[in-house]
Every structure is written in structure tokens, then in C-alpha cells.
Amino acid sequence: xxxxxxxxxxxxxxxxxxxxxxxxxxxxxxxxxxxxxxxxxxxxxxxxxxxxxxxxxxxxxxxxxxxxxxxxxxxxxxxxxxxxxxxxxxxxxxxxxxxxxxxxxxxxxxxxxxxxxxxxxxxxxxxxxxxxxxxxxxxxxxxxxxxxxxxxxxxxxxxxxxxxxxxxxxxxxxxxxxxxxxxxxxxxxxxxxxxxxxxxxxxxxxxxxxxxxxxxxxxxxxxxxxxxxxxxxxxxxxxxxxxxxxxxxxxxxxxxxxxxxxxxxxxxxxxxxxxxxxxxxxxxxxxxxxxxxxxxxxxxxxxxxxxxxxxxxxxxxxxxxxxxxxxxxxxxxxxxxxxxxxxxxxx
Amino acid sequence: xxxxxxxxxxxxxxxxxxxxxxxxxxxxxxxxxxxxxxxxxxxxxxxxxxxxxxxxxxxxxxxxxxxxxxxxxxxxxxxxxxxxxxxxxxxxxxxxxxxxxxxxxxxxxxxxxxxxxxxxxxxxxxxxxxxxxxxxxxxxxxxxxxxxxxxxxxxxxxxxxxxxxxxxxxxxxxxxxxxxxxxxxxxxxxxxxxxxxxxxxxxxxxxxxxxxxxxxxxxxx
Ligand SMILES: Cc1cc2nc3c(=O)[nH]c(=O)nc-3n(C[C@H](O)[C@H](O)[C@H](O)COP(=O)(O)OP(=O)(O)OC[C@H]3O[C@@H](n4cnc5c(N)ncnc54)[C@H](O)[C@@H]3O)c2cc1C
Ligand code: SF4
Numbered sequence: 001x002x003x004x005x006x007x008x009x010x011x012x013x014x015x016x017x018x019x020x021x022x023x024x025x026x027x028x029x030x031x032x033x034x035x036x037x038x039x040x041x042x043x044x045x046x047x048x049x050x051x052x053x054x055x056x057x058x059x060x061x062x063x064x065x066x067x068x069x070x071x072x073x074x075x076x077x078x079x080x081x082x083x084x085x086x087x088x089x090x091x092x093x094x095x096x097x098x099x100x101x102x103x104x105x106x107x108x109x110x111x112x113x114x115x116x117x118x119x120x121x122x123x124x125x126x127x128x129x130x131x132x133x134x135x136x137x138x139x140x141x142x143x144x145x146x147x148x149x150x151x152x153x154x155x156x157x158x159x160x161x162x163x164x165x166x167x168x169x170x171x172x173x174x175x176x177x178x179x180x181x182x183x184x185x186x187x188x189x190x191x192x193x194x195x196x197x198x199x200x201x202x203x204x205x206x207x208x209x210x211x212x213x214x215x216x217x218x219x220x221x222x223x224x225x226x227x228x229x230x231x232x233x234x235x236x237x238x239x240x241x242x243x244x245x246x247x248x249x250x251x252x253x254x255x256x257x258x259x260x261x262x263x264x265x266x267x268x269x270x271x272x273x274x275x276x277x278x279x280x281x282x283x284x285x286x287x288x289x290x291x292x293x294x295x296x297x298x299x300x301x302x303x304x305x306x307x308x309x310x311x312x313x314x315x316x317x318x319x320x321x322x323x324x325x326x327x328x329x330x331x332x333x334x335x336x337x338x339x340x341x342x343x344x345x346x347x
Numbered sequence: 348x349x350x351x352x353x354x355x356x357x358x359x360x361x362x363x364x365x366x367x368x369x370x371x372x373x374x375x376x377x378x379x380x381x382x383x384x385x386x387x388x389x390x391x392x393x394x395x396x397x398x399x400x401x402x403x404x405x406x407x408x409x410x411x412x413x414x415x416x417x418x419x420x421x422x423x424x425x426x427x428x429x430x431x432x433x434x435x436x437x438x439x440x441x442x443x444x445x446x447x448x449x450x451x452x453x454x455x456x457x458x459x460x461x462x463x464x465x466x467x468x469x470x471x472x473x474x475x476x477x478x479x480x481x482x483x484x485x486x487x488x489x490x491x492x493x494x495x496x497x498x499x500x501x502x503x504x505x506x507x508x509x510x511x512x513x514x515x516x517x518x519x520x521x522x523x524x525x526x527x528x529x530x531x532x533x534x535x536x537x538x539x540x541x542x543x544x545x546x547x548x549x550x551x552x553x554x555x556x557x558x559x560x561x562x563x564x565x566x567x568x
Contacts, residue, residue, distance in 0.1 A: 113542040113568035117549070117559060125543040126568075161568060195397070217445060225545065225564040228446040229387060229400065291550070293559040346508060347458040347482035347520040347544050 005064025005086075006043075006057075007035050007140065008133030010168055011177045021056045029177060031057075036178045039140050041065050064133050067141045068093075078323030081142065082335070085110060085134050089127050090335035091156055093138040094328040103150040106138040107333065108166055109157025114191055116224045118213075118255060120289050120327070121156045124336035130157070132168040139173075151181075153188040154209065156333045160196035170204045183207075184247055191226050192235040201242050207249040209282075210235065214261045215269030223261075232273060239277055250279040255286050255331070256297035256305065267308040280315040287324055287332055356394045356438035361431045362411050368487040370418040371460065372429050373404065374437075378412040382442035384471040385464045385565075389440035390414065392427050396438075399424045402463035402539070402565070403442060406470025412439075415463045415490060446565040450535040451476040456548055458482040458520065461540025461567060466491050469498050478534075482506045482520035482544070489515070524551045532556045538564040 009017065014028040027049060034046040043049075043057045068081040069090075079095040091107040110127035112119070139151060151173065153159045159166045166188065172178040173186060183205035190197050191211045201208065212232060214220040220227040244250060252274065256262045270281070283306055286296030297305075302318050309316040322328070359376040367373050382388075384407055389398035405413035418425045431437060448455065448468055455465050455477055462481050468474055479499055483489055486507055495503045496514075505515040506523055516523060524530065536552055538545050545564040552562055 113566060115542050115545050115549075115564060115566050122546060123550075125546060219560075221445065221563050222560045225566045228563070228565045229444050231445060234443075291554065293553055346484035346488070347506070347540075347547070 003062040003064075004060060005131075005133040006031060006061045007064045008131060008136050008169070008172070010132075010171055011175065017061070021053075021060070023053050023056065027053055032177045035063065036172060037180075039065070039145070065137055065141050068143075072326040072328070074323040074326045074328060076322055076325075078326065078328050079144075080323060080326050080328035080333075081138070083134075083138055083141070085128070085130065087128065090338045091130065091134070091138070092328070092333045092335060093142070093155055094323055094333070095142065095144055096322050097144075097147075101149040102144065102147045103152055104139060104142060104144075104148055105152050105155050106135060107155035107157055108135060108153055108159040108162050110335070112157045113161060114158050114224070114226055116191065116211075116226075116331075118223065118257070118286060118289070118292065118294055119331045120334040120336075121331070123289075124334050124339060127339070129162040129165060132165045132172065135165060135169040136172060150185050150187070152186070152209070156335070158191055158193060159188050160190045160193040160200060163196040163199055167200065167203055170206055174205070184249075187249075187251075189253065191224055192230050192232065193226065194230045194235055194238050197235070198238060198241075205248060207251070209251045209253055211255075212252045212270075213255050213257075215266060215273040219261065223257075236273055236277060244278065250277065252279055252281045253284060254281055255284045256302050257286055258295040258297045258301075260294065262297040262301050262305060264308065267305060267312075270309065271312050271314070274314065280317070281309055283316060283318045285318070285321050287321070289332065356389065356391055356398060356440055358394070358436050359412075359439050361433055361435045361437060363433055364429075364431050367415070367490055368485075370429075371415065371488070371490065372418070373413055373415050373490070374428070374431065375405070375411040375413040376437060376439065378410065379439075380412075380441050382407060382412070383447055384467040384473050385444070385447040386442040387444045387446075388412070388414070388442050390424065390428070391438045392424065394438050396424070398438070398440065400567075402446075402461075402467070404463035404466045406467060406472075409470065415460050415466070417460055444565075446537070446539070446563070448473070448535075448537045448563075452531065452533075453477045453535040453537055454531065455479045456482075456520065456536065456538045456540075458540035458544045459488065460490075461538075461544070461565075462490055464539055464565065465537075466495070469495060474499060478502045478504070480504050480506065480520055480523075482508070484508050486510045486512055486515065521547050521551060524548065524555070527555070530555050530557065532558075532561075534561065536562045538562065540567060542566045542568055 018028045071081045089110045094105040096103045111124045113126040186206040189209040306316045362375040365373045391398035401414040404415040418429045506520040507515045511517045
């Protein structure tokens with residue numbers, strides 16, 4: 001893409017572009033309107049801009065939306081969309097239609113650096129941070145865009161490892177001049193990169209979903225290398241610094257691995273760790289990935305676990321599994337087969 | 348808003364800045380805190396900057412605290428950090444982290460500057476019954492090799508992908524692991540370095556029969 005994309009710029013960035021071109025200041029608000037309320041795909045579609053303004057804009061910019069390359073549909077209605085990034089890499093987004101809500105699960109990075117043992121995305125390594133344009137394009141270019149009720153940042157990548165662009169995209173989704181969505185329609189996940197998570201908590205109003213998967217340091221280290229640096233204990237300590245109000249939700253995601261993290265001991269550990277945090281817990285069935293040493297807990301164990309936690313006052317649900325047959329389910333997104341081999345390593 | 352600044356940073360005096368090879372520096376500063384070998388500190392040029400994390404690369408009883416890093420030319424911190432002089436001030440956090448590598452027998456695996464925590468562990472005399480494998484692209488990237496060789500003897504193996512020498516094995520660390528007939532499957536494995544290395548090595552170890560709960564990794568993300 002040779003021209004710079006307008007889609008993905010915040011109002012203050014649009015103001016700067018407009019000023020640069022010597023256009024009247026109000027043009028920026030008009031552009032934001034065309035981009036984020038009407039989702040036009042060309043500058044020429046911005047018909048209330050002067051012809052001169054459109055010509056000037058066209059010289060340097062383009063809207064920068066790119067439709068998905070392809071999609072797969074699951075028997076349960078889940079659709080997995082493949083999007084190309086501006087440098088010809090690929091990401092996936094999963095559309096999950098339900099009776100009362102339609103959720104899009106979007107990616108924040110191509111690949112991921114975090115190396116969680118149970119995750120397909122981890123296996124492809126890290127390729128790049130998505131720009132705010134590429135993050136939002138997953139929403140804007142979705143054929144079902146206008147039916148969406150919710151967006152979750154739970155696709156490929158760790159959102160807090162690309163915090164600048166994630167915050168920018170959140171600003172555009174929630175601002176009056178943007179999509180003007182309530183932040184309560186958005187849920188951002190993290191494995192607990194604490195400094196960036198603090199920024200997210202302070203600068204956004206969206207819900208926060210923390211991938212926990214074990215309350216015990218030694219065990220969580222085996223599943224998630226981040227635990228060596230930012231422990232679950234420190235993470236919960238950080239959460240205690242904030243007042244989340246009544247509307248904002250903190251949830252803990254807990255993938256259940258057979259014989260690993262699904263015992264009564266773990267229920268106790270969770271209760272101890274989360275003591276005093278107003279939160280809910282989502283139990284997730286593990287979708288085995290190729291050559292994985294882990295297996296999913298059976299549903300009976302999951303129900304036992306849910307009931308034990310619920311009895312102790314933590315709202316706990318078993319998340320319905322979606323799109324497993326097309327590898328669109330949680331932790332299964334990967335575009336590894338589309339990557340070029342990199343032979344330049346030091347090991 | 349940032350009323351909860353990430354970590355309180357403390358001003359420390361730079362003692363030395365040693366260039367180990369083209370773009371790799373070993374910086375020592377005053378040691379205001381005690382720490383455990385294997386821990387990290389956050390480092391910044393100014394107290395208001397977003398700090399970056401570094402493994403402590405010196406022993407717990409040493410007078411000074413040191414880090415080992417390579418310069419990312421486009422990076423925010425490492426270019427200015429690479430030109431600090433004795434007497435300059437930089438900012439560091441209290442040590443933290445749990446990559447303590449306490450179990451043995453163990454195999455420690457590092458690439459590049461991922462050797463840093465293992466240097467600290469060896470200098471802290473916490474390297475009993477361990478094998479250290481280090482992978483690097485060129486021969487000058489085996490930092491502190493004389494010291495490690497002296498301390499660990501044959502339990503220290505170097506793998507160089509582009510150059511050959513008497514003391515190193517030519518080729519990739521991953522090829523060595525893949526071709527190894529008798530990897531000790533009951534050892535603890537501690538991995539430190541880039542995310543891609545950790546993922547590749549972990550996959551090989553698991554395929555070789557090492558249980559996932561015997562593999563612990565620190566990723567320099
Ligand atoms: C637990 C942990 C321990 C670590 N320990 C060590 C250690 O002991 N030694 C060590 O050397 N490193 C270590 N690291 C890595 C270290 O924290 C830094 O990430 C690294 O030194 C780079 O810092 P920087 O500020 O110079 O680069 P950054 O500014 O963080 O940039 C990182 C990379 O991104 C690229 N980049 C920056 N901005 C852009 C942009 N706008 N567009 C595209 N690319 C860009 C840069 O070229 C660079 O390659 C560790 C990391 C972690 C998480
Ligand atoms: S689970 Fe999330 S943070 Fe962990 S490797 Fe996968 S994408 Fe990255």
C-alpha cells in the first residue's frame with residue numbers, strides 16, 4: 001500500500017492531516033464521520049467535502065479498507081475470516097453469531113511472542129504488531145459488520161504487547177466522533193503484561209479478560225512463560241489498585257487441562273488468589289492442538305469446578321465452544337502455513 | 348492519569364560500560380537492592396520513560412549489579428543506554444521475577460543475550476549439576492565463555508551457526524537437540540531467549556519425551 005490509510009486515525013490525527021493540507025479544520029470531523037459512521041471505502045465517496053479537498057486528500061491518502069480474503073464457516077454458524085495485512089501477512093478474525101448477540105473476535109498482532117504452551121498462535125512466533133488500521137479493518141470490512149453487538153480482542157496476539165494501537169482502536173470504537181459504541185460492548189484479553197494492563201485500565205473503559213489458567217506460580221510458569229516475569233499474584237495485586245465501578249467487568253479465563261489444573265486444590269487456590277476481587281470466571285474447554293502434551297478436562301469435571309466456585313460466590317460459567325471444526329475456537333487461530341520460512345536465526 | 352506508575356524507579360550510578368562485541372554491552376551500576384539469581388530489573392534513562400526489562404547478569408554477592416544487552420538500532424532505550432559513561436545516572440526498578448532455576452539436575456538453554464540469567468546463576472554458585480547449552484550466530488557472541496568454561500567445564504556447550512572453532516559445535520542448537528539420542532528426559536529444562544527459540548526448543552523437547560512440566564522458559568518479548 002503506497003498511500004497512507006485514513007481509516008484507523010484518531011480525530012486528533014485527522015486534524016493534523018487536514019491542517020497539513022491547509023484544509024479547513026472542520027474537515028477532520030467530516031472525514032471521521034465518513035470513515036467511522038458511514039464506512040465509505042474511497043475518498044471520493046466523501047461527497048460533502050469540497051472537490052479540491054478530495055483531490056488533495058487522494059494525493060497522499062486512501063481510506064485503506066481491505067475486504068477479507070476468504071472465510072470458512074463452521075457447522076455452528078461461526079465464521080472465520082482471513083484478512084491480509086498491509087505487508088502481505090495474514091490474520092484471522094472469528095465471527096460468532098448467537099441468538100441475542102453477534103460477537104467478532106479480532107486479532108491484535110500477526111503471531112505472538114508470549115509462547116503459551118496451549119496456543120496455536122504461539123507456534124507461529126511473532127511477525128508484527130497490527131496498526132490501528134489493521135485492527136479496525138477486521139470490523140469495518142466484515143460482511144456482517146452492521147449486525148455486530150460485541151467485539152472481543154481475543155484473536156491472535158497479546159493486546160497488551162501492542163498497547164498503543166489497541167488503545168487507538170478502542171478510542172475510535174468508543175468516541176462520539178467514532179463508532180460511538182459503549183465500551184461495555186468490548187472485551188480485551190490479556191495474559192497479564194502488568195505495565196501495559198495498567199495503561200489499559202487507566203485509559204480505556206472496556207472490559208478486561210485475564211487469562212489465568214492456574215492459580216499456582218510453578219504450574220502457571222509451565223503453561224505460560226509470562227508467569228516468570230509478571231506473576232498472577234502481582235497481577236491481582238495490581239488490580240486491587242483500581243476501582244472498576246459497577247459497570248466494568250473483570251473476568252478470568254481458565255482453560256481446563258485434564259489432570260493439570262482441574263482439581264479441588266485449584267478451586268481453593270483460585271479462591272485464595274482472587275480473594276476480594278469482584279470478578280467472574282469463564283471456564284473454557286481445551287481444544288487440543290497438534291502434538292500437544294495437554295488434554296482437555298471432561299465436562300463433568302468442568303461442571304464440578306464451576307459449581308464449587310459458584311458456591312463460594314464467584315460467578316462461574318462454562319464457555320460454550322464455538323467453531324472448533326474450522327479451528328476458529330479459542331486458542332486455535334494461526335496463519336502459520338501462510339508464512340515464509342525464516343532461516344536467519346542464531347540457534 | 349497514570350497515578351499508579353508501573354514501577355518505582357531508582358536512580359543509580361553507572362560504574363562501567365563494557366563493549367563485549369559489535370553491538371553487545373555489559374553495563375554495571377551501583378547495587379541498591381539484593382536480588383535472587385535469575386531475576387530481572389526494569390531499566391530506563393529517565394524516571395518517566397517506559398522502562399524495558401533486563402535479566403540481571405551478575406552474581407548475587409558481587410559489589411555491582413550488571414546487565415547484558417544488544418543494541419536495537421531503532422529501539423528507544425538501547426541506543427542511548429549503549430553510550431552511558433561511568434558516573435552517569437540511569438534508573439532501575441527493584442528486582443523481580445521467578446525464573447530462579449532452582450531445580451537440578453537441569454539443562455539450561457540460551458541463545459544470544461538469553462545467557463544473562465545463567466551468568467548470574469553461575470556467578471552466584473548456583474550451578475550444581477547443570478548443563479549449559481548456548482547458541483549464537485558468531486563466535487564473538489559467546490559472552491563470558493572463558494569464565495563459563497572455567498566454572499562448568501564440559502557441562503558448557505557452545506553451538507555456532509555460521510563459524511567453526513575448536514571449542515564450539517558447528518550448527519544449530521536445535522539440530523543438536525533433534526539429533527540427540529539420549530537427552531535426559533527427567534532433567535528440568537530452563538530456556539531463556541527469544542520467543543521463537545523457546546517455541547522451537549520446547550517443541551523438540553516435548554517430541555523427545557520431556558514432560559511439559561519439566562520445561563520452564565523466560566521469553567525476552
Ligand atoms: C523478561 C525480559 C527480560 C529481558 N532481558 C533482556 C536481556 O537480559 N538482555 C537484552 O538484550 N534484552 C532483554 N530483554 C529485551 C529488552 O527488554 C528490550 O525489549 C530490548 O532491549 C529492546 O529495547 P529498546 O527500547 O532498545 O527497543 P524498543 O523500542 O522496545 O523496540 C524493540 C524492537 O522493535 C523495533 N521497533 C521499535 N519501534 C518500532 C516501530 N515504530 N516500528 C517498527 N519497529 C519498531 C526496534 O527496532 C526493536 O528491534 C528482555 C525482555 C523481557 C521481557
Ligand atoms: S494465548 Fe494469547 S498471549 Fe498466549 S501465545 Fe496465544 S495469543 Fe499469545
